[in-house]
Amino acid sequence: MNRPAYGTPEYEEQCRINRNCYNVTDWGKERIAKIICMDDRNARVRAFNDMTNYLSNLHLMLRDVGAGGHVHFCNHCGKPEQAQYQEPVAAKLKANGLCHRCDFWHDKRTAYNAQQRKGRMLVMSGWVYGDSGDQPNGNKSWLGFGGSRWYLYQITTGKLWTTNNLFSAGDIPADFLAGMPDNAVSLTKEQFELAQAGRT
Ligand SMILES: [Zn+2]
Known part of the structure; x- marks a missing residue:
């Protein structure tokens, strides 16, 4: 195999590619070390599964990066x-x-922080939700959570409402949670009725 002469652009390019390949595998090594130290079991299992996917595709990534791919x-x-x-x-x-x-998640966090107090993006216990509008007579298979009824309280406005059409955009990763505090609470039917009765 021809090694490019020291100092030539080809040599620099070879160094850049080698460094990228090294960093791709090194990230995996560091990630495994961090996963082992995770206290939260669910987070650890999720991170481990992500890592399994990463390792399954690593040979393809290295082949591509080794060929000068982005x-x-x-x-x-x-x-x-x-x-x-x-x-x-x-x-x-x-x-x-x-x-x-x-x-x-960067986009989600930006949208969350840009919205009004009565904004439609809800965060409850670290999950992102949106209400697509109550449809009491709607076909359950088209509704969020199979048409399950939710009783909701929006912290930022004090609004109380119920819907059978709530959708989730997933749980916020730990490293984005700090910028996306809970702005709503899911109530039980009893809590909802108590809260409503207290307002009349
Ligand atoms: Zn990232």
């Missing part, structure tokens, strides 16, 4: 991101230097 290391979590998505997603990730997951 990779950047997320500004937020450090994870290697190849940005192999359709435009405009790929260009956005390359521009903001985030991985797909951190970009998703």
Whole structure:
């Protein structure tokens, strides 16, 4: 195999590629060390599953990065991101230097903090929800949570309401929780009726 001569652009390019390959595997090693130290069992299991996926695809990533393919290391979590998505997603990730997951939650957090007090994005116990509007006569299979009835209290406005059409956008990762405090509470039917009775 021809090694490019020291100091040439080809040599620099080879160094850059080698460094990227090293960083891709090194991130995995560091991540495993962090997972072992996680106190929360659920977080540990989730992180372990993520890591299993990462290792399953590692040979493909290294082959691609070794051939000079794009990779950047997320500004937020450090994870290697190849940005192999359709435009405009790929260009956005390359521009903001985030991985797909951190970009998703970064956008969610920005939208959450930009919304009005009566905003529609709800956070309850660290999960993101949105009410798509009560539909008492709606087809349950089209409704959020299979049409389950929710009794809700919006902390920021004091609004009390009920809906059978709540959707979840997932649980907020621990590293984004601090910027997205709970702004609503899910009540039991009894609590809801008590709260309503107290207002009349
Ligand atoms: Zn990230």
